[in-house]
Amino acid sequence: VxxxxxxxxxxxxxxxxxxxxxxxxxxxxxxxxxxxxxxxxxxxxxxxxxxxxxxxxxxxxxxxxxxxxxxxxxxxxxxxxxxxxxxxxxxxxxxYDDFFTANQTPSPSAPVTPVPSQPAKSNAASDTDYAQTGVFKPSATVNIRTGAGTGYASVGSYTLGESVIYDHVYIRGTYVWARYLSYSGRYHYVALGVNGGESYGSRSSNAQTYSHTYYTVRSGDSFWSIASKYGISMYTLAANNGKSIYSLIYPGESLYIR
Missing domain, CATH: 3.20.20.80 (Glycosidases)
Known part of the structure; x- marks a missing residue:
């Protein structure tokens, strides 16, 4: 629907x-x-x-x-x-009806088996982790994922010139991952680099100096795409910058996220 x-x-x-x-x-x-x-x-x-x-x-x-x-x-x-x-x-x-469930109802004689929403456990972020807080600045575009593994959905990206404050680090097979809490209240993950190999950017332990987040507008961006990336409302994003969602934004313009 x-x-x-x-x-x-x-x-x-x-x-x-x-x-x-x-x-x-x-x-x-x-x-x-x-x-x-x-x-x-x-x-x-x-x-x-x-x-x-x-x-x-x-x-x-x-x-x-x-x-x-x-x-x-x-x-x-x-x-x-x-x-x-x-x-x-x-x-x-x-x-009040089966409109949203497409007229599908579970059979009372057969239990409903939940459909897994995550990849295999070998690709998941467990409770065992490194409680490291820091700032990661990518040197190239890195995907934002819903879990610590390449099998999880990509919900956006960080690129050169941006930064992310993380609170935990995971090593999962080939990659090292950083976890951060998005503005939507959900945890997201970015790859810091290859385990024992190439780094995808620089890390700093001084997260306190990054209490505010800004985003530099790129060609093709919109309030919706930027807000989706950071997990906030596009109305909030626009208001934070003294604009409405119908205002024009231009490449190179700096937007205050929080």
Whole structure:
């Protein structure tokens, strides 16, 4: 399901008819491409800012003891849920039908086997590590990965002129990896170099001198691509630099990340 998020200030200032028509046109394009679509928006906008037939409705009441928006596909009732054994906050929703699960339901006679979301254990970052804090400055482009291994997904890159503050170091087979906490609250990893061989940059133990992070804009960059790299909201990134997400940014311009 591709959900269109309708809650921006531009839509707040548009008419009910315009918002309804624009949502319909967008969803028709999605459906023509072979996907299912729905609208994600806040409860106060349903029926006031636009028509929402069946959507994914966000409403965070103080008391969540009863179901709300039961005529829709789902109700998102908080964005800061914390679960024992997991790090960070989670969005949580109550589903009222099988729309988001593509009409698939588990058989009561057969247990559901979770699909592994990580590569083989030999490529994973275990709890045994080197608690080293420092700053890594790459001398070439290095990929940012979701785990300490080349089998993990790449979610961005660091390049010459940038730096990353890390808090742990792992040696995993061929490579040495540094771990850092991204602004999204998730751990990410970069390769420091080949184990016993080539280094991909320089390391400094003085992380305190890098309390602020800046990014130099490159050709093809956007607020979305830069924010995704650092795991922050593009709205926050723009606001940190006195801009909106619709402002122009230029190669060579320095943006304050935090």
């Amino acid at each position: 591709l959900a269109t998020d309708v809650e921006a200030s531009e839509q707040a200032n548009s008419s009910y008819a315009a918002n309804t028509a624009n949502n319909k046109a967008f969803m028709e394009v999605v459906q023509a491409a072979g996907y299912r679509s729905t609208i994600y928006t806040m409860g106060s906008w349903v029926g006031t800012k636009m028509s929402v037939d069946k959507g994914w409705i966000a409403d965070y009441p103080y008391n969540t003891s009863r179901d709300r928006y039961t005529s829709h596909h789902a109700w998102q009732f908080r964005s800061d849920q914390q679960f024992a054994g997991s790090y960070g906050n989670f969005d949580v929703s109550q589903l």
